[in-house]
Amino acid sequence: MTHRKLVAGEVAGTYHVIDEVTEAELLQIAQRLARRRLARGRKLTQPALVFEYLQVLLQEVEHEVFSAVFLDSQHRVIRFEELFRGTIDSASVYPREVVKQALACNSAAVILVHNHPSGDPEPSDADRRITQRLKEALGLFDIRVIDHIVVGSEGCKSFAELGYL
Template identity: 60%
Template sequence: MSIRDWPEGERPREKLLALGVEALSDAELLAIFLRVGVAGRSAVDLARDLLSSFGGLRPLLEADQARFCAERGMGMATYVQLQATLELSRRHLASQLERGHALTSPSLVRAYLAAKLRHLGHEEFAALFLDSQHRVIRYESLFRGTLDSASVYPREVARRALALGAGAVIFAHNHPSGVAEPSDADRRITERLREALALFEVRVLDHFVVGDGEVVSFAERGWL
């Protein structure tokens, strides 16, 4: 059954237009993307089935082609459309943090770093290099670790900051476990980085730890 054939009060599209996108559940948003269901299942029913089968929205969005297309009602065309939609979202965020743009929105930085790191199955440490006016120079992935650890070398970070002429930097790394709470090791390496970069008058503005649903800011915790 197509969404347009549902009673108006049950249509996710009409609900979005009337109440805003934030009012919709994951299943309702997914139903709008799917547009139609399958025999005996509406688009919302199908969306709920998919979320249940994959164990949530994130595993569904990050499923590989074979896993995604194996689900009832899914196929190559839907998979391709989903990948294009996800990439458009990432590029939209990135376009707001292009080189030369001054950072004025902490929430935008948080969303951008989460989009870059949240889906990774390994731990990755990255930096957003800024000039002295906090304008974006470049985002770079610096170190890649195993599922539970990453080696971060302050000397290499300092060398990169100097090469780019950075005056400030924002660090970020993900926890593949999904738990965003910083570890003692996270705090120690952040302090080592802060001390190393201070020798070259490069400020560490923040360090974000990205989990499944939460992104923890060191600056908001008062640790920087």
């Protein structure tokens, strides 16, 4: 990756800062790297790294955003997409639209993602209910819900790790 103030190092995944950068520029660079890690064709094998990428992308968003990582049958990324945008404490999520987008991407699986602008990533009862509805709706088309990750400034919570899926 090349950026005006950043060049790739000799070791994969390392970079050299070649000029002064502001905090805002560092955040932009981090977000660009995170988006690249969720790019088409990437295989998602390490949940902890996926959490890091998602946290970089969503932790500072001031309103709730519901997104999805659409995956092929080998769990390679087809697309990471914001699906719904809400207010400071909720977003309306429509299962029909999620299914429609999953089918348009020809997904075999999906990771659901949303942020909590409050910073606390603990899933709410409403989060659990919509996840169940989405799992049922997507299941009718043989699309597996691999996980639902809630992102906050205090970290990420995984429905799979919590035993909710």
